Amino acid sequence: MSGFRIAHIESSMDWGGQELRIIEQTEWLNARGYPTTIVARPLSKILEQAQRRGLPTFTLPLRGSAHPSTLIPLLRFLKRERIDVLDCHGSRDSFYGALVKGLTSIAVVRSRHVTDPIKDRGWHGFVWRSGNHGVLVTAIKIREMLIAQELATPERVTVVPAGVDSARFHPTVDSGDLRKTLGIEDGKKVIANIGMIRPDKGQRYFVKAARMLLDNPEGLPPLAFIQVGEATTQTAVYREEVLEAAGEALGKDILFLGYQSDIERYLALADIVVIASIGTEAQTRLIAQATLMRRNIIATRVGGLPEMITDGETGVLCAPESMESLSAAIRALLSSPLQAAKMRDAAFERAQREMTFEHMMNVMIEAYRCAMARAGRSMNKKT
Secondary structure, eight states: OOOOOEEEEEOOOSOSHHHHHHHHHHHHHHHTTOOEEEEEOTTOHHHHHHHHTTOOEEEOOOOTTTOHHHHHHHHHHHHHTTOSEEEEOSHHHHHHHHHHHHHSSOEEEEEEOOOSOOOOSHHHHHHHHHSOSEEEESSHHHHHHHHHTTSSOGGGEEEOOOOBOTTTSOTTOOOTTHHHHHTOOTTOEEEEEESOBSGGGTHHHHHHHHHHHHHOOTTOOOEEEEEEBOBOGGGHHHHHHHHHHHGGGBTTTEEEOBOOSOHHHHHHHOSEEEEOOOSSOOSOHHHHHHHHTTOEEEEESOTTHHHHOOBTTTBEEEOTTOHHHHHHHHHHHHHOHHHHHHHHHHHHHHHHHHOBHHHHHHHHHHHHHHHHHHHTOOOOSOO
């Protein structure tokens, strides 16, 4: 017999780290005998990606919070596919999850990916407290928020660490002729920022820190700064502001490269990876990716980032919204190669223990099992 059966429900229309994480989890689960389906809205990016990768999907127009034209097809799908666990990833999804919990014996899990303030009034509070059999969060900070607001009891909240594929992200990844393709001269140190271009990711401060170092290069090797990621329609104006901040260095020593699916090649090219976030950040997989590749990390003290970095030992933590703090951290790492090497080694050892995809998924599967037990579902299936 197969393992228990899972459905991820995600109502987002956009594409980002949360949606990619669901896709990769679904691939892993299906490959290991846990039949898993993605439930998503028509024309959504996650549905498009899932279908492109040949993953099981169910297209559902997720209307409102309790619309019969959504609820009835959802219940029929769950019954037909004999789903054991429904993992809900957004507020709208969780409202439907609460209804599923009340109408069926399916184990309902709610996942929380961001450190934004949590709504706890009225129906929102009820759904948090009573609409699931367990909560999965991507940072200790989120767990603490839920407990402090009395939205979940400690035993019902599991922190699922950010994990990545160590077979894909490792120190010997070859960036090939990428340096030459990008026109970055040999000998230049490469400082990278990777992520969607939007205000909470802080690219404006990354670019301003880059300008500070390029304008005051005394004691530094030659530098090149790269940004990998794209804006959404909603953040196009912000992207133009960031490009403008690069000034005359744009296209020369500061390169914006757009979305790239093979980010491991860009990490392999980088000497330092900078996470300049100013809000909504949980435990980002970028830290796991970079440290498994033995890259130095600089990150801001935002959300769950300090949970993944021990300042001065496995990386450097900076104040958010501070180009001065970022530029000083970059300068310090470049000026102390022995200390930078020690940090890379310590971070790599920690990542091998705690930040692999295998470790992350084992934690998640155990959380699913606990939710099933709370729902009273049979645990006799082979897993």
